[in-house]
Amino acid sequence: MATKFRYQSDRPVTRSKYRLLLGKLFFTWRRYFQWYFSRSTQYASTFQNLAFPFKVADHKTPLYRQLKNVDRWLQENKVTNLKLAVSKINGLVLKPGETFSLWRLVGKPTKAKGFSEGMVLKNGSFVPGVGGGLCQLSNLIYWMTLHTPLQVKERWRHTHDVFPDANRTQPFGSGATIVYNYIDLQIKNVTPNYYQLQINVGESDLEGQWRCEQPLSHKYKVYESDHLITQEWWGGYMRHNVISRQIFDLHNNQLGDEFITENHAIMMYEPMLTGSI
Template identity: 55%
Template sequence: MKPIKRSKLRIWAGTRVFRAQRYWQWWFGGTAIAKRKQTERLSVLVSEHQTPLFRVLKDVDMSLQHDKVHNLRLAIERLNGLVIQPGETFSYWRTIGKPTKRKGYVEGMVLFYGSFKKGIGGGLCQLSNLIYWITLHTPLQVVERHRHSYDVFPDANRTQPFGSGATCAYNYLDLQIYNPTDRPYQLLLHLTDEHLVGQWRSNQPHLYRYEVYEKEHRFELQYWGGYVRHNQIYRIVRNAGNEIIADEFIAENHALMMYEPLLAEPMADKRYATRNK
């Protein structure tokens, strides 16, 4: 887990190779990609969550967060109302497209090798994080998700377990979600003055309830002097009678810490919930 320092040339070349591989997958992969949107809401709310648009972060200009909101609004226009039919796959970047100045995107905060910088379309990770989290409270299957490699900010007011997000970078770090059920699922997104809000809806009553929690959460001092944070994400599945029918492993996370951890005591397993029916 020791940080690897790569040259600008290596980063530039690697990015283009990975993007070319993704384009090849999109054109020739044969995956049925969800493309249809509808304005009418499906009748049943399956899961819902909201995250704050503005946080006071050390050394981060608040103007970048206002610009992030502008970028989120443009991306939401592409995603809101999208319906994933049975057998289809949702692709975050295939649906949004490349964020560019020509499309109206502005510079926002982009996490970059444990720090941050300005970048066109910055801030869209908040949207992929939210979609991933509400998906964990549905029967939909996450078939591609990338964890954050760096833990940049402390846990002040955290309402979700560490590592429950999905980082994104056009187009090779994608979030893809497959619908294995026999019913459609509709993604609804909107902004309030203070929050980004997301829902998954369907057209039939929901049979299960989900509780997401973490195990094995720990900080480890490395031989080279830094700390690495670890945990595992699980979810409990309950039926209509509130009986536990599954305890599923979701993901394992490892991230380089960019702040000094508090190592006062071991951390117990924690459970986190979102609104789901």
């Protein structure tokens, strides 16, 4: 069963520009060192156009949302950014023992590479930023991975709960935020089989699949528990939950129940709000 979390009351923290700059430099260069000098991690870099025969997990998310006080062009640019990023990872083959690093494959999103100013979540509000909107890609891949035997090696939770639950198809806190390059999504293949990641930017949705050379012998159901909304002493609201998954064989016999993560996020909307923001 799910593991009870320890309650957190995370007041938003404001740090100086100097401290933020030094911290970013340190963690950025530490990541570069890990990518290019680490002997303990083998990063995936092989691609194949032909799809693997067996689909093991799939998901899609809408490219456009009705968001209050957010210009449409930010979402249009997000789609441009997604197309550029997807071109760097579509068809990736994840061999046994290898690790998928999203940022290592996509690279730094810059204007010189064609990336545009998309929607970036910063300190509880939306601001334009080059490469903005790529969290939709990391969210999709993370959610699909939870329905496979692949191991999530690195995932960062969102610090803010952005959207009300209207039309939400996944539990709160089931995404993965990314910031180049030190806040990454990394997935390791701990199985003896080869996997393939397929991503497509469709007309209305971002579409993804994990495929495999062999059919899976297990099924997974991801669920939340211990959901709680709290009003904090500093004036805002926070949302908490635990994400777990049940494991079944192909005859729907339950084989296990695994803790995945716990979430604590500052809410960007009133708790009783159900529509778009």
